[in-house]
Amino acid sequence: MGDLEKGAATHGAGCFAKIKVFLMALTCAYVSKSLSGTFMSSMLTQIERQFGIPTAIVGFINGSFEIECVKEVKSLMWIYVLVGNIIRGIGETPIMPLGVSYIENFAKSENSPLYIGILETGKMIGPIFGLLLGSFCASIYVDTGSVNTDDLTITPTDIRWVGAWWIGFLVCAGVNILISIPFFFFPKTLPKEGLQENVDGTENAKEEKHREKAKEEKRGITKDFFPFLKSLSCNPIYMLFTLISVLQVNAFNIYFSFLPKYLENQYGKSTAEVIFLMGVYNLPAICIGYLIAGFMMKKFKITVKTAAFLAFCLSLSEYSFGFCNFLITCDNVPVAGLTNSYERDQKPLYLENNVLADCNTRCSCLTKTWDPVCGDNGLAYMSACLAGCEKSVGTGTNMVFHNCSCIQSPGNSSAVLGLCNKGPECTNKLQYLLILSGFLSILYSFAAIPGYMVFLRCIKSEEKSLGIGIHAFCIRVFAGIPAPIYFGALIDRTCLHWGTQKCGAPGACRMYDINSFRRIYLGMSAALRGSSYLPAFVIVILTRKFSLPGKINSSEMEIAEMKLTEKESQCTDVHRNPKFKNDGELKTKL
Numbered sequence: 001m002g003d004l005e006k007g008a009a010t011h012g013a014g015c016f017a018k019i020k021v022f023l024m025a026l027t028c029a030y031v032s033k034s035l036s037g038t039f040m041s042s043m044l045t046q047i048e049r050q051f052g053i054p055t056a057i058v059g060f061i062n063g064s065f066e067i068e069c070v071k072e073v074k075s076l077m078w079i080y081v082l083v084g085n086i087i088r089g090i091g092e093t094p095i096m097p098l099g100v101s102y103i104e105n106f107a108k109s110e111n112s113p114l115y116i117g118i119l120e121t122g123k124m125i126g127p128i129f130g131l132l133l134g135s136f137c138a139s140i141y142v143d144t145g146s147v148n149t150d151d152l153t154i155t156p157t158d159i160r161w162v163g164a165w166w167i168g169f170l171v172c173a174g175v176n177i178l179i180s181i182p183f184f185f186f187p188k189t190l191p192k193e194g195l196q197e198n199v200d201g202t203e204n205a206k207e208e209k210h211r212e213k214a215k216e217e218k219r220g221i222t223k224d225f226f227p228f229l230k231s232l233s234c235n236p237i238y239m240l241f242t243l244i245s246v247l248q249v250n251a252f253n254i255y256f257s258f259l260p261k262y263l264e265n266q267y268g269k270s271t272a273e274v275i276f277l278m279g280v281y282n283l284p285a286i287c288i289g290y291l292i293a294g295f296m297m298k299k300f301k302i303t304v305k306t307a308a309f310l311a312f313c314l315s316l317s318e319y320s321f322g323f324c325n326f327l328i329t330c331d332n333v334p335v336a337g338l339t340n341s342y343e344r345d346q347k348p349l350y351l352e353n354n355v356l357a358d359c360n361t362r363c364s365c366l367t368k369t370w371d372p373v374c375g376d377n378g379l380a381y382m383s384a385c386l387a388g389c390e391k392s393v394g395t396g397t398n399m400v401f402h403n404c405s406c407i408q409s410p411g412n413s414s415a416v417l418g419l420c421n422k423g424p425e426c427t428n429k430l431q432y433l434l435i436l437s438g439f440l441s442i443l444y445s446f447a448a449i450p451g452y453m454v455f456l457r458c459i460k461s462e463e464k465s466l467g468i469g470i471h472a473f474c475i476r477v478f479a480g481i482p483a484p485i486y487f488g489a490l491i492d493r494t495c496l497h498w499g500t501q502k503c504g505a506p507g508a509c510r511m512y513d514i515n516s517f518r519r520i521y522l523g524m525s526a527a528l529r530g531s532s533y534l535p536a537f538v539i540v541i542l543t544r545k546f547s548l549p550g551k552i553n554s555s556e557m558e559i560a561e562m563k564l565t566e567k568e569s570q571c572t573d574v575h576r577n578p579k580f581k582n583d584g585e586l587k588t589k590l
Contacts, residue, residue: 019106019190023115025182026099027122032179033092034126035133036172040085041257042134042275043165045264046142047081048508055261055488055509084169089476091176096472101465104456106190110298116456117294117449124287124445131279133171138163138272153371155397156270158418159510160370160499163271228463229470237458237542238467240535242474247532249479251525254487261491262521265512266330267430268422281434282441289445297450304457308543311451312536318443319529321436325522328433330426332514333419335372335380336387338496342406359406360388368500370510374420375407382497387415454543490520 048058103115141149142162154161232238263274297307334340337355355367365385373384381387388405400416407413459467492509494516499507 019103022106022186022190023103023118025179025186026095026103027119028179029095029099029183030119030122031126031129032172032175033095034123035130035175036088036092036126038127038130039134039137039168039172040088042131042260042271042278043137043163043168044257045261045271046138046163046165049160049162055258055491056485058484058488096468098465098469100456101468102190104464105461106192110301112456113297113302113449113453114294116452117290117297120290120294120445120449120452121287124283124290128279128283128287131275131283133168135272135276135279137165137168138270138275140164140167142166151396153396153399153417155418156272157268161270224462225466228466231460232463232467232470235458237454237539238471240539240542241455241458242471243535244532244539245471245475246478247528249475250483251528251532253479253483254521254528255525257484258487258491258521262517263430263433265514265517267426267433268330268333268419269430277430277434281438285438285441286445289442290449293446293449297453302450304454305543307450308454308540311447311454312533312540314443314447315451315536316533318440318447319526319533321443322440322526324436325433326518328429328436329518330422330429330514332496332511333380333422334378335382335419335511336406337382338511340379355382355386357406360386363388370497370499371417372419373401373415373417375404375415376413377407378420379407380419381406381415384415389415454539487520487524490524491517494520 044058048055100116100119103119104112107115139156140163141147141152142164144164156163259278260271260274263269263278264271267274269277296302302310332339336342337357341354342357342359356365363385365383367382367386369383369385371383372380373387373389374380375387384392384401384404387401387407389401390403390405392399392401394400397417400414402412402414404413404415407415455471456464456468491512494513495509495511496513497509497511499510
């Protein structure tokens with residue numbers, strides 16, 4: 001009777017009892033997960049401007065996924081975004097550690113790198129749609145439908161422009177709900193890949209034995225939690241890889257979370273444009289690299305030793321070429337009284353801003369107002385009043401100011417709304433930066449899959465779920481949460497002019513010292529990544545000390561054994577469950 005029930009249940013599961021169907025559903029979950037995360041990161045600048053908050057708080061909102069003016073109610077609305085991000089983080093937490101572990105346990109050993117590559121590709125396809133969605137939302141005014149956009153005096157290139165970030169959150173929510181549906185139909189366990197289509201008694205017995213083993217390992221995770229934890233802490237490759245991941249994720253979190261802000265301020269482009277360019281140049285290259293890397297590891301059956309060496313060399317090459325970013329720069333837009341004097345002489349930054357001059361003192365201008373205009377002399381002013389303008393013609397973004405006493409030019413001394421353009425030279429530099437970024441993305445993706453497979457194969461099969469979970473936990477606690485917060489605070493220190501809320505409290509930054517911004521943005525990321533290569537080099541050395549077979553006979557599904565160092569063997573023998581007392585070897589499927 002029990003066999004009949006089991007057979008009926010198996011038949012009812014149908015196609016859901018196959019590893020490739022699970023891989024497809026998990027890949028869709030990765031797409032949905034990365035779509036939401038990338039859209040959130042791309043909209044940080046819009047949220048900062050919407051609620052008038054400093055970058056440090058924006059970083060806190062972004063970091064909340066991993067866990068100012070009190071007189072105006074609207075300024076506290078960012079807390080709703082914060083809470084929503086926390087809930088999203090709770091829901092997405094199990095996807096990576098449990099999903100990857102499941103793939104590792106039930107896939108053929110030689111197929112696992114390709115499957116992981118497909119998952120990582122899914123994690124990159126999501127950001128492509130996320131950035132496209134972010135670019136679309138950033139091009140629409142936040143209060144569209146409730147205000148007449150023809151009356152707006154700002155354009156998407158203005159630092160005060162706020163895109164309709166809330167539209168994307170509705171789209172992401174709907175996608176997440178749809179993606180979750182297939183997971184309700186999967187069985188608790190899957191048959192080992194290669195066995196589900198065999199019908200003879202011997203293979204059925206192997207399948208049943210495999211299921212029983214999976215159940216025992218699942219029970220062992222809770223029963224032997226502390227012995228497993230101690231074993232992982234004594235695994236040198238695992239501990240070093242976790243350290244590397246924390247350092248690198250700190251750097252990548254800094255780089256990608258604030259990349260739209262950096263490109264917008266460095267090259268004078270709109271948020272919608274830079275978000276779109278990021279998706280076009282970077283993410284397809286990473287997707288292609290992930291798939292090629294996974295296929296090559298499957299094709300040539302690359303060993304752990306070779307994978308570690310390849311990952312180290314490729315990653316170090318990508319890191320070295322990345323220093324070219326320091327050379328592709330643009331300077332600040334000259335602003336009278338802020339970066340330059342009214343006579344167009346460049347002045348030292350961070351000194352007391354002298355925005356008043358003889359040409360505008362009779363105008364009784366507000367010195368904290370940020371409503372910039374560009375004079376026909378190529379110099380920008382914080383407002384038309386501070387430019388000494390007496391009259392204006394036109395409406396909305398077509399407004400032109402005339403008879404501006406501070407604008408010393410042979411014409412009629414006029415000005416138009418917005419900061420002055422940085423010119424075609426700066427646009428060309430942006431193209432160079434994006435091409436370099438695409439090249440670096442390919443190198444990064446080539447290194448990522450071999451490196452991650454070294455991590456997966458250094459963990460015993462019964463410890464894999466716990467090991468991946470602790471690894472993800474360390475990344476979130478020591479990188480995902482603090483990185484956007486401390487780096488946001490560092491960016492705030494480079495602000496030249498703060499916006500002001502209606503209640504008088506400081507709002508979002510209106511203009512940065514772009515040179516200091518660049519040094520902190522690129523320098524901090526480079527320092528964190530650079531420090532990760534010492535433990536990475538140690539991993540390469542450690543893998544060479546192990547006795548590793550070159551290939552594995554996948555048809556027999558044998559498990560290769562990789563000897564641990566004597567130090568780990570002594571450590572793992574203590575307080576082990578009798579069931580694993582003789583397991584002094586590190587199991588790895590190559």
